[in-house]
Amino acid sequence: MCGIVAAVGREGNVVPSVIQGLKTLEYRGYDSAGVAIVSDGAIQVRRRTGKIAVLEEDLGQNGLPESSIALAHTRWATHGAPEDRNAHPHRDHLEKVVVVHNGIIENYAELRAELQEAGHEFSSDTDTEVLANLVASLLEENSGDLHAAIRAALPRVHGAYALVAASASDSDSLVIARHDSPLVVGIGDGVTCAASDMPALLGLTREFLVLENGETAILTPDSCQIYDPNNQTIERAVQHCDWTPEQAEKGGYPHFMLKEIEEQPDVLARTAFDRLHDAEGDVEFESEFGLDDQALCVFSRLRFMAMGTSFHSAMLGKLFLEEFAQLPGDVVNASEFLYSPKLKEGDALTVIISQSGETADSLRAMREVQSRGGKVLGICNVRGSTLDREADHVVLTHCGPEVGVASTKAFFGQLAALYLLALRVGRARGVLSQEQGFELLSDLRHLRPKLDALFSEAAAQAVQKAADILAPVNSCLFLGRGFNHPIAMEGALKLKEISYIHAEGYPAGEMKHGPIALIDDSFPVVAIATPGRTYEKMVSNIEEVRARSGAVVAVAAEGDEKVSGLADATLFVPEVPEHLSPLVNVIPLQQLSYEVAKRLGKDVDQPRNLAKSVTVE
Ligand code: M6R
Secondary structure, eight states, rough: OEEEEEESOOOOOOOHHHHHHHHHHHHGGOOOEEEEETTTTTTEEEEEEHHHHHHHHHHHHHHOOSSHHHHHHHEOOOOSSSSSGGGSSSSSSSSSSEEEEEETTTTHHHHHHHHHHTTOOOOOOOOOHHHHHHHHHTTTGGTTTTTHHHHHHGGGOOOOEEEEEEEEEEEEEEEEEEEEEEEEEOOSEEEEEEEESHHHHGGTEEEEEETTTTTTTETTTTEHHHHHOSSOOOOOEEEEEEOTTTTGGTOOSOHHHHHHHHHHEEEEEEEEHGEGGGGGGOOOOOGGGGOHHHHHHHHHHHEEEEHEEEHHHHHHHHHHHHHHHOOEEEEEEHHHHTSSOOOOOOOOEEEESSSSSHHHHHHHHHHHHHHTOEEEEEESSSSSSSHHHHHEEEEOOOOOOOSSSSHHHHHHHHHHHHHHHHHHHHHHHSSOHHHHHHHHHHHHHHHHHHHGGGSSHHHHHHHHHHHHTTOOOEEEEEEGGGGGGGHHHHHHHHHHHHHEEHHHEEEEGGGGTTGGGOOTTTTTTEEEOOSSSSSHHHHHHHHHHHHHHOEEEEEEEEEEEOHHHOSEEEEEEEEOOGGGGGHHHHHHHHHHHHHHHHTTOOOOOOTOOSSSOOOOO
């Protein structure tokens, strides 16, 4: 999705800082990039299709003057093809105003027709150029006051936006506004900045404040004045972000995805360990969780909603809950919820899971639940995100910034958080005794050292052998049962996202009901067959695949000769209790998809057509 970075400083040239910030947003996915400055009463823009490196090359050849004000943008095409003329920033036809914008202006066509009638000319196909012209058309009647013109324009605009604008006549201030698309403000020393995502500003500051829906703000080098929807000024406390710029960098790894896969043992500690109260056999979340034993006893069911990888976490959230708390759980795809019949929420608690906390489908589902009188518990990784701020209750996963578009460590952190949640509910409802709670906690504590085996030389060689099987094929199947059905789905999603090999994840029992027709010697199957109540059934499924000449890549417990004897390649994992097997088994599948994508020469961290935060429905 699109990315915004803008800054206004007291002195010096902020262009390198905003370009650097844009680079930290590359992971969001984009097809063009641009930057604008205001200098000597004129707006200058450079924008190019392709990577930020192309823009930088252009800036090298057709440099911009140094400027203490700059607006930059990475665009992910919605209205109009990825071409230079459609890239942001956009100016109005008289070049009085410049705008960068994330989101979609739904009524842009009618606004454009109206503005054309009034003599405005357009050079792009974008909704953003319409916005720039609309604001410019209101500038004169607002005495040249850009903030006033934007406030006059916004009621006419339908849709979602985060925008930053500047006026040719003022090189000391930026105006920002937001509705349903995220925008954060960074308060630095003699520089004030804004971006769609915090990591983009970590090079300038670690002090932030968040702009809420319907608010606007004027940024100057030494101030950020926020206005509420009624144009009243608001004071907002600045928050410190403990993410370091280094956490958002590759740190010597060839790809963020590899770095993030290898960070997972630490994620376990960060998400879980401070919350474990071994003596009580219980879990204690921070105050923003806000649900005590009494509150947790009121709910008759929990509903888990999310998208993509987080949806696979949701599936496991239900399984953990039913296992540890004996409470029914539902799993609903967040984008489908909006269109389901509007039943009464009753005494359900909805758990919305989102790494970014900005996924449009998940946020809409949250608001829909709340509008029906239901309560929402958000599980997310980004403090200050919309989910963190708007959910009634929150558990943060503390994974650190996840940059690779293919989610790995955030998924792992979600699973750890959902395990803790189920345990907490089980303890609160008296389903789990103190001793049982203690055992589940100690299983989790003992998991961390066991994960080391997944990063050994032997494990890396096994991944290579499995990649020999998957890299040449066009299509394959991932099978798992019980706790490992969501992991089969996640393994398949990872492979298709970054290697573009078609892969589907199925509950293994479903294989005989259709997918088995696909199996031949060119169609391999990845089968998760670790110890547990479905082990024997998985072994039978593997036999069935082999009987049809399908190659088998197995995930099996270390030393399992039965499974490895049947498989063409085996990804051995340490043996752990069945309920923890998802946290172990997902790791070699992430490594496998990484290896296959790398061999095929794909862009591992920024796969085609994908975006890190999907902020449009
Ligand atoms: O930020 P979220 O967890 O809400 O994102 C949801 C999905 O867009 C995300 O998990 C997506 O499927 C990833 N590309 C998975 O690798």
